Amino acid sequence: MNKIISSKNLTKTYGEKETSVIALNEINIEFEENQFTAIMGPSGSGKSTLLHCLAGLDRPTSGQIFLKGTDISTLNDKQLTKMRRDSFGFIFQAFNLIPTLTAEENISLPASISGKKPDQEWIKEVVKAVDIGDRLTHRPNELSGGQQQRVAAARAMATKPEVIFADEPSGNLDSKSSKELLTFMKSVVETLSQTIIMVTHDPFAASFAERVVMLKDGKIASDLLKPSHEAIIAEIASLSEV
Amino acid sequence: MFGFTKRPLLLIAWKNLKTYPVRIFLTTSSVILGVAVIIASSIFAESNKNAFDNLFSGIYEGIDLVVQPVQEGFAEGFEGNGGQGPISFDIKKISDSRIKEIQQIVGVKDAWGEVLGFAQFIKVVDGETVLISNGFAPTFGGAWDTSPFAPQWRLTVGNPPTNTKEVVMDAVTAKNHDFTVGDKVTILAGATPATFTIVGIAEFANVGTPGGASFALFEFRTAQKLLDSIGEVDLINVVIENNADIEIVRNLISALDVENLNVINAQEAAAEQANSIKQGLDFFNTILNVFAGIAIFVGAFIIQNTFRIILLQRTKELSLLRALGTSKRQIYRLVISESLFMSIVGSGLGVGLGIGLAVAVKEGLKYFEFGLPDGPLVLTPSAAITGIAIGITVTVLSSILPARKASQVSPLEAIRDSISTPKRKSLLLRLLLGSMVSLFGFVTLFGVLYEFLDLPNLTSLQQVGLGAAVIFIGISIITPSITKPFVLLFDKVYKLLFGILGKLATENSKRTPRRTASTASALMIGLTLISLANVITTSFKAQATELVEEVVLADYQVSAAQVFSSPGIPTGLSEELLALDEVTKLSRSRATIVGFEDRPLILGAVDETVFDLIKTEDIAGSKEAFLKQDAIGVLKQKAERDNIQIGDQITLTIPEKGDQTFTVSYIFDWSTPPPAEFFLLLNNHDFFTNDSLDTEIYFNVVEKSETVDKLINEIVDKYPGVAVRDQDGLVEEANNQIQQLLNVIYGFLSISIFVALFGITNTLSLSVYERTREIGLMRAIGTYRKQIRRMIFIESSIISIFGAFLGTSLGIFFAWSLIQALADEGFSVFRVSLSQTILWIAIAIVAGVIAAILPAIKASRQNILEAISYE
Ligand SMILES: Nc1ncnc2c1ncn2[C@@H]1O[C@H](COP(=O)(O)OP(=O)(O)OP(=O)(O)O)[C@@H](O)[C@H]1O
Numbered sequence A: 001m002n003k004i005i006s007s008k009n010l011t012k013t014y015g016e017k018e019t020s021v022i023a024l025n026e027i028n029i030e031f032e033e034n035q036f037t038a039i040m041g042p043s044g045s046g047k048s049t050l051l052h053c054l055a056g057l058d059r060p061t062s063g064q065i066f067l068k069g070t071d072i073s074t075l076n077d078k079q080l081t082k083m084r085r086d087s088f089g090f091i092f093q094a095f096n097l098i099p100t101l102t103a104e105e106n107i108s109l110p111a112s113i114s115g116k117k118p119d120q121e122w123i124k125e126v127v128k129a130v131d132i133g134d135r136l137t138h139r140p141n142e143l144s145g146g147q148q149q150r151v152a153a154a155r156a157m158a159t160k161p162e163v164i165f166a167d168e169p170s171g172n173l174d175s176k177s178s179k180e181l182l183t184f185m186k187s188v189v190e191t192l193s194q195t196i197i198m199v200t201h202d203p204f205a206a207s208f209a210e211r212v213v214m215l216k217d218g219k220i221a222s223d224l225l226k227p228s229h230e231a232i233i234a235e236i237a238s239l240s241e242v
Numbered sequence B: 001m002f003g004f005t006k007r008p009l010l011l012i013a014w015k016n017l018k019t020y021p022v023r024i025f026l027t028t029s030s031v032i033l034g035v036a037v038i039i040a041s042s043i044f045a046e047s048n049k050n051a052f053d054n055l056f057s058g059i060y061e062g063i064d065l066v067v068q069p070v071q072e073g074f075a076e077g078f079e080g081n082g083g084q085g086p087i088s089f090d091i092k093k094i095s096d097s098r099i100k101e102i103q104q105i106v107g108v109k110d111a112w113g114e115v116l117g118f119a120q121f122i123k124v125v126d127g128e129t130v131l132i133s134n135g136f137a138p139t140f141g142g143a144w145d146t147s148p149f150a151p152q153w154r155l156t157v158g159n160p161p162t163n164t165k166e167v168v169m170d171a172v173t174a175k176n177h178d179f180t181v182g183d184k185v186t187i188l189a190g191a192t193p194a195t196f197t198i199v200g201i202a203e204f205a206n207v208g209t210p211g212g213a214s215f216a217l218f219e220f221r222t223a224q225k226l227l228d229s230i231g232e233v234d235l236i237n238v239v240i241e242n243n244a245d246i247e248i249v250r251n252l253i254s255a256l257d258v259e260n261l262n263v264i265n266a267q268e269a270a271a272e273q274a275n276s277i278k279q280g281l282d283f284f285n286t287i288l289n290v291f292a293g294i295a296i297f298v299g300a301f302i303i304q305n306t307f308r309i310i311l312l313q314r315t316k317e318l319s320l321l322r323a324l325g326t327s328k329r330q331i332y333r334l335v336i337s338e339s340l341f342m343s344i345v346g347s348g349l350g351v352g353l354g355i356g357l358a359v360a361v362k363e364g365l366k367y368f369e370f371g372l373p374d375g376p377l378v379l380t381p382s383a384a385i386t387g388i389a390i391g392i393t394v395t396v397l398s399s400i401l402p403a404r405k406a407s408q409v410s411p412l413e414a415i416r417d418s419i420s421t422p423k424r425k426s427l428l429l430r431l432l433l434g435s436m437v438s439l440f441g442f443v444t445l446f447g448v449l450y451e452f453l454d455l456p457n458l459t460s461l462q463q464v465g466l467g468a469a470v471i472f473i474g475i476s477i478i479t480p481s482i483t484k485p486f487v488l489l490f491d492k493v494y495k496l497l498f499g500i501l502g503k504l505a506t507e508n509s510k511r512t513p514r515r516t517a518s519t520a521s522a523l524m525i526g527l528t529l530i531s532l533a534n535v536i537t538t539s540f541k542a543q544a545t546e547l548v549e550e551v552v553l554a555d556y557q558v559s560a561a562q563v564f565s566s567p568g569i570p571t572g573l574s575e576e577l578l579a580l581d582e583v584t585k586l587s588r589s590r591a592t593i594v595g596f597e598d599r600p601l602i603l604g605a606v607d608e609t610v611f612d613l614i615k616t617e618d619i620a621g622s623k624e625a626f627l628k629q630d631a632i633g634v635l636k637q638k639a640e641r642d643n644i645q646i647g648d649q650i651t652l653t654i655p656e657k658g659d660q661t662f663t664v665s666y667i668f669d670w671s672t673p674p675p676a677e678f679f680l681l682l683n684n685h686d687f688f689t690n691d692s693l694d695t696e697i698y699f700n701v702v703e704k705s706e707t708v709d710k711l712i713n714e715i716v717d718k719y720p721g722v723a724v725r726d727q728d729g730l731v732e733e734a735n736n737q738i739q740q741l742l743n744v745i746y747g748f749l750s751i752s753i754f755v756a757l758f759g760i761t762n763t764l765s766l767s768v769y770e771r772t773r774e775i776g777l778m779r780a781i782g783t784y785r786k787q788i789r790r791m792i793f794i795e796s797s798i799i800s801i802f803g804a805f806l807g808t809s810l811g812i813f814f815a816w817s818l819i820q821a822l823a824d825e826g827f828s829v830f831r832v833s834l835s836q837t838i839l840w841i842a843i844a845i846v847a848g849v850i851a852a853i854l855p856a857i858k859a860s861r862q863n864i865l866e867a868i869s870y871e
């Protein structure tokens, strides 16, 4: 399998010298194409920071990030924006959708702002997969939390991105909606050949992933392939003991 | 250490103000502007009054009595022709032998005569004659006073004029046009220009030159000759002995000729004349005050909006205060005390800006050589206090509603996370109320136009104005309810033009219809007035054009180049024109003063050809009968008013000839402003040749062409102060005058647009603030900064198009109503200039986009992570 995105000595610090916090400490990591990866770790371990840096939403203090061989840490704001638009998809924990746009318009938003015609066939397929075909003309406030997140997921995929980044996508959902969303995310990786990197602190959510990376204090603590739910819980327990 | 303060809320208010200087600036900006306009207009009013006071006390400085010829009944004599008689005519004068007689009266220290008339300095530049004047001010000639007690004109350089070839020039003209002692200058006074040597430059009292007029001061006898006053003076100034009683001297002088001499107390006259000018200025001041009122009115809208915005942004802080046990009353007082503070700062700055504005306008007028009297700018304490008081009152009143709303904030708001958007109340009530009010307005307005409702105590024009004002208020109430349907009109177009950004922008303006509407309303006010002024003047221009084309049948008209600047057209000009083969038909008109029923009367004289060159209408009698030696023609209006019939005998007292009797043989209507009400045939009577000047010449040519044009211009150019215009020229001139007026009005009205801009900036800032997350999300998923900015610009364009559209429609409608109401006055043409209308809408949109620059930049610089992070 090909690596799609990777970091080299990725470091992120916040604040000035004395009060500075090292959120990420010399992280070297690679992500495979067509894989569903979960990033886990205790609160404040740097999960979100890593995701933001990888996704071009934040800039590393030092180190590099490569998307298919291009160093994205050197891009300017305009280039980064274009990259986010064309190569990445995003699912956030909340406020995923523009309240004045319908579900359909939200899904095609990245395509619309790029001025390209959305790929109708592909969108149809995605919409079918997230099962919101009957809610397309509704506005976000007329959708349930689960439906909103599925619309967000559909939007994230609408441009056939290289990587989809998700930060606690199921964090605000009940267990049923949460399961539906995660099942869908898992299936798109398998059937529609997508790549997903998801931050979560929920072992259940992580168990849907093929690979689980554990962070602690801005460093990679462990890297598990196809761990079981129990294995993940055990690993978290062992990390918090130290 | 924890500080303890007895007045924690005041402390919070102060902290807030200190922390957010930009907010303070935005809120106070409209206060500042409003107060500035009030202050500037009052400075103008006061300074002009002062300058005129100075001017008139200057004119009469040191003089005790002024002897004038009796002109009683004079004004009544002119009533009939609407004050549109010729500008230059002979008024009564005093024989200069009276000067000697007065000098010999006991108690008189000195007496000297004054001569005043038209005199025009002329310069030849590159072979072309140029009329010299100070802007629009008149050009006068006078006699240099030789009395040692005549302090009005003081020489700054040189000597007084001593012979017929010398002249003293006023200092302002000399400075403006670079003349010095020793220069030669050509002066047109009377029929033919002559060259003089400038022997001195003089200053008038304390004002440079009265009213900005240019003055040529001749030696006394020369002045009498040039200014058509041989053996006569216009008035006699008298200085009395220190120990003499002014009333006794006055009676003694008066006794010389009680019937024809009017002796007045100079100091009383000064006060009186200054007063009458001031009344004229009051009109100007009223206009300025109206503009100040508009600025304040628009300002009130904006202040209210800004307060709402600021308070919304502080919802959390306020609700935290509530949660900590602050009462609603205290929150209310907190907000009011903040607004009080801002209003004081704003009003203070407004006074400063107002002074600056007054100075700038004054300098501006100087640049255009606009003849207002010179003098220092005066700001009275009462004016400053009024301005500040209005600023404070309006600000505090405008903050009451937002303050009440803020005090209603729930203590729970602090704990909730979301940024609250205002609740949407039903707009139906507004729609109903607004429709009712507008309906009243429409009934009032159409009541006049279609004559089914006539309100007592109101002229039809006033009723139309009232109706328009009520409609305006009604529409202002309705606007929030029609925001959505209006924006819907944009939906498709904007989506097509700007794609998803257009869609987002239209959706956003629909989200808070009240805010969109009240922001647009501020702009609406300005554009209503602008398009009203615009359509009215366009219509007037069209009317003027039609009028000229309809009533002037001649190819060319010759008249004085500038009102007040020329005594008339030398008769040589018409002779030269007639000598041309190209000229086929020519008519002259002239006027002189005669006596009629013991009153002075302007008697006109025309050539027979005038009836072919000017549109006239036969009412009674015939043109043929008018050609008879003893025939007199009467204007329709005069005949109707005084019930004059064909065949009536009219006896006129002709100067130096005595009484002559004429028979009314022709009653006719004259469509241009008539030069007189009674007419004779010019060639039948020799007494019109007295002053050898025509008032107007009309003529036709074989065929109009450039060569003919050139030929005619060559002839006319030889006569300075005279201008020839063809039909297009006449139309253009009429239109230019209207346009100049319009430009002044535009200048003032643009201030209201400027104020409205701040409102747009505020509203968009709030809109951006409320959408922090949305904008962050859009940026995260790949929207360029440029696109975010564009989205805000599009949003602002919706607001400004909304305001501009409403304003323009109302303005056009009001203009139409006004013109309908003026139909009785002869106004019939209603015309909208499409290009002007589009231009102003475009200006409004561009202005809206400019107002959006700051919010747009702010939106595009929003930190993405902050916006999307979930707390
Ligand atoms: N803008 C910021 N300024 C200062 N410090 C920050 C900032 N953002 C994050 N940090 C710090 O960086 C470290 C990593 O934060 P990060 O948000 O990545 O943690 P996380 O693993 O996502 O935690 P959680 O599970 O609570 O979301 C933390 O110590 C945090 O306090």
Ligand SMILES: [Mg+2]
Residues within 6 Å of the ligand: A047, A048, A049
């Ligand atoms: Mg996090």
